[in-house]
């Protein structure tokens with residue numbers, strides 16, 4: 001690890017969590033907070049199960065749990081007629097499913113838990129009255145400038161300085177946040193002042209035209225948190241200004257007395273005019289990165305801003321652990337990790353696996369974005385789910401990707417992705433990461449430039465190897481198909497032509513496998529991929545095999561019954577069938593399913609078997 005500390009600007013929930021996450025990985029940090037004291041103003045906050053996972057990872061799970069109130073439901077009320085609209089239970093089923101509860105907690109308590117843990121760490125240096133004004137970085141370190149203070153030097157700078165972040169301003173620009181026009185009034189009252197009939201163990205939201213009211217218990221039921229929001233098109237940002245009850249009442253005349261009385265019971269109301277920012281693509285530049293509200297503020301309707309800041313912090317810690325001295329790589333991976341959605345199998349929680357041997361994730365590549373060139377020992381497939389015109393380059397050739405294209409990046413081949421179209425692209429990533437891990441054979445390397453030089457024109461490999469011919473003297477060179485894009489248009493056309501024969505296999509409909517044209521084997525050494533057409537009203541005969549399979553519906557709709565459990569699907573839905581479970585597909589409309597599994601590996605190793613019911 002580097003000898004210089006990481007400097008963190010901002011001692012809010014995000015900044016303290018980041019310091020703790022780094023300390024857990026042996027990385028020293030200095031937290032610079034501009035206020036004279038570290039703390040949070042005392043309103044409540046809702047925290048989802050994801051926050052509790054983070055607390056555990058930060059080593060403060062027990063302390064955080066001790067301060068939380070565990071609510072039983074989210075209650076949605078109609079503010080106009082005063083009647084219930086819906087209830088979302090958060091009890092045992094919910095807690096088991098997400099392996100943690102949903103709760104509410106006082107902000108100061110939550111901040112205090114993190115602060116106590118930071119204070120007891122030798123690796124964390126907390127400094128108040130340090131307002132960061134800017135930074136300068138060279139290749140080896142970052143110099144951090146503070147108002148009326150000496151310049152500090154760190155190996156990295158994390159901007160956790162909130163919505164109006166100075167670090168963000170220097171890194172990205174874009175100036176002041178956007179005023180949302182939503183005015184929020186907050187009050188915390190003793191529980192005995194809350195109307196008895198509304199003392200519910202729930203986060204309750206009364207929704208009415210241009211307004212809503214939220215309330216929930218806090219601090220072991222000693223307090224109630226009241227949050228009243230009015231969409232009054234306010235134009236100026238305000239934070240924590242004391243206001244009279246008369247002012248709060250305005251805009252709520254049209255709601256039911258049952259809801260109005262909540263305002264009457266509040267006292268010492270304070271006003272905030274909420275602000276927001278548009279999402280940005282990149283939160284890092286060299287040795288500087290953003291975290292929490294500085295990176296991605298969100299309006300309170302999601303009740304997730306603080307939870308996201310905690311998740312950022314945990315991810316940052318992992319990336320420092322993984323990339324050691326290479327701070328720039330750690331920050332780059334941190335920002336990218338926070339944009340990939342790993343599809344977790346609920347049967348294997350926390351393992352980043354979709355099956356025991358395969359990984360699946362959804363990747364978003366925004367216009368003009370490049371995923372820098374790299375290579376790794378794992379085989380990877382991309383299956384395009386949305387967008388058009390992005391590209392993947394492999395071994396000096398680039399291919400444009402369209403919906404439904406199946407694209408391969410072979411093990412240890414240089415590859416990069418980019419999107420020079422004007423719409424975002426989303427694709428499914430399928431990799432054999434768990435398999436490579438099993439063999440302790442996981443390696444990765446970055447290329448010296450973002451994009452590799454191109455040596456062949458687009459479409460060269462498809463022309464050379466995908467036209468039922470091979471170059472006359474071609475000798476098989478490696479384990480992977482020399483074609484790296486199997487366009488959906490061509491595969492779909494093949495199914496459409498074959499459909500005319502009406503020869504449907506009772507188990508699979510019309511199912512084709514993607515092949516390596518050189519030897520007729522699967523296109524990849526460890527992963528097999530398939531495309532199948534099922535006619536409307538089809539019901540397959542039960543079938544099972546040892547290769548757990550990930551399915552993507554590209555067209556049509558239907559349901560698949562796996563081991564007696566029914567999964568409905570429509571276009572772009574993804575579902576997974578575990579190994580050796582009986583499976584039946586039924587369609588409503590003519591449907592196309594793409595799928596991938598580890599059959600290629602299992603067949604080579606002699607494990608694979610199937611059974612037809």
Ligand SMILES: Cc1cc2nc3c(=O)[nH]c(=O)nc-3n(C[C@H](O)[C@H](O)[C@H](O)COP(=O)(O)OP(=O)(O)OC[C@H]3O[C@@H](n4cnc5c(N)ncnc54)[C@H](O)[C@@H]3O)c2cc1C
Nearest residue numbers: 010012013014034046132162292293300303304305306307
């Ligand atoms: C009304 C409302 C309700 C919300 N409810 C929820 C909820 O229920 N659940 C949830 O998860 N989230 C909720 N949020 C969002 C949540 O409060 C924020 O996302 C979270 O506090 C962000 O933490 P942070 O550490 O990134 O930023 P902040 O909390 O803003 O902390 C930034 C820190 O940096 C310091 N600072 C600023 N500039 C500098 C500088 N130049 N130098 C040094 N220090 C600096 C500040 O003093 C502050 O201490 C809500 C937000 C609002 C407004």
